[in-house]
Amino acid sequence: MVSRRPFVGGNWKMNTDLASAVELADEIAASCGQLVEHCDIAVYPPFPYLQAVGRTLGHHGVQLGAQDLYPQPDGPYTGEVSTDMLLDLNVQVVLAGHSERRHVIGEDDELINAKVRRALEAGLNVVMCIGETHEQRQAGQTNQVNINQLRSGLREVGIDQLRQVTIAYEPVWAIGTGKVAGPGDAEAVHRLIRRNIADLYDEDAARSIRIQYGGSVNADNAADLFARGEIDGGLVGGASLDAEQFMAIVRAAVEAKEVNHEARSR
Ligand code: PGA
Numbered sequence: 001m002v003s004r005r006p007f008v009g010g011n012w013k014m015n016t017d018l019a020s021a022v023e024l025a026d027e028i029a030a031s032c033g034q035l036v037e038h039c040d041i042a043v044y045p046p047f048p049y050l051q052a053v054g055r056t057l058g059h060h061g062v063q064l065g066a067q068d069l070y071p072q073p074d075g076p077y078t079g080e081v082s083t084d085m086l087l088d089l090n091v092q093v094v095l096a097g098h099s100e101r102r103h104v105i106g107e108d109d110e111l112i113n114a115k116v117r118r119a120l121e122a123g124l125n126v127v128m129c130i131g132e133t134h135e136q137r138q139a140g141q142t143n144q145v146n147i148n149q150l151r152s153g154l155r156e157v158g159i160d161q162l163r164q165v166t167i168a169y170e171p172v173w174a175i176g177t178g179k180v181a182g183p184g185d186a187e188a189v190h191r192l193i194r195r196n197i198a199d200l201y202d203e204d205a206a207r208s209i210r211i212q213y214g215g216s217v218n219a220d221n222a223a224d225l226f227a228r229g230e231i232d233g234g235l236v237g238g239a240s241l242d243a244e245q246f247m248a249i250v251r252a253a254v255e256a257k258e259v260n261h262e263a264r265s266r
Contacts, residue, residue, distance in 0.1 A: 174215025
């Protein structure tokens with residue numbers, strides 16, 4: 001049985017200002033303590049604050065993440081940010097395919113796949129986000145939408161590179177709405193994702209890959225979600241803007257893994 005290390009990320013989106021971003025990072029760094037030994041913790045501040053947040057996080061073990069990247073090394077791409085620029089600022093992990101990039105900005109599967117591949121080639125870890133909209137769920141298309149996004153996002157990603165990849169299952173209707181997916185419903189999609197990874201790669205890869213849940217995760221519902229063995233942590237938006245709440249979610253992930261681990265070894 002592979003024991004997957006939980007992973008909790010805080011996606012700050014287009015929130016904070018310089019002072020509050022630094023303050024939030026400072027509070028998280030100050031309170032992460034031993035938790036970083038049991039859980040990967042990342043924060044994704046807005047691009048302009050990456051450097052200041054990175055300095056504030058220092059060597060406490062919280063990873064610096066970026067919300068996006070552009071899949072070209074340099075050149076005439078006004079407004080975009082390359083992987084070299086992110087690496088210059090010691091970014092370790094980057095989001096690709098977040099639903100707001102897909103549905104608000106209009107990114108398609110091909111661009112998302114190019115971003116995933118570019119980030120992996122640059123040596124960054126990638127959290128690739130997938131998820132169905134409310135209409136797609138109502139129409140019974142949940143499984144197909146997630147399979148399609150998973151497979152197109154991972155096109156031409158080799159099994160060796162898969163170690164750098166985390167999948168975030170984020171049902172679009174649950175993001176920022178306060179409507180969290182039922183733990184059972186979320187777990188069913190996580191299982192489906194893992195089966196598809198087995199099919200695309202192999203059983204080992206499927207057992208090892210981490211799948212986060214995202215969509216209205218907060219300090220009250222995190223424990224129930226993370227109690228499901230298939231759910232390896234969360235990608236947290238709104239609740240990650242409050243250090244106390246974010247750290248409570250991290251603690252829930254660590255505690256759930258300990259409980260699941262004990263249950264398995266009994
Ligand atoms: P939310 O956002 O926690 O505010 O729903 C999650 C996300 O978009 O990653």
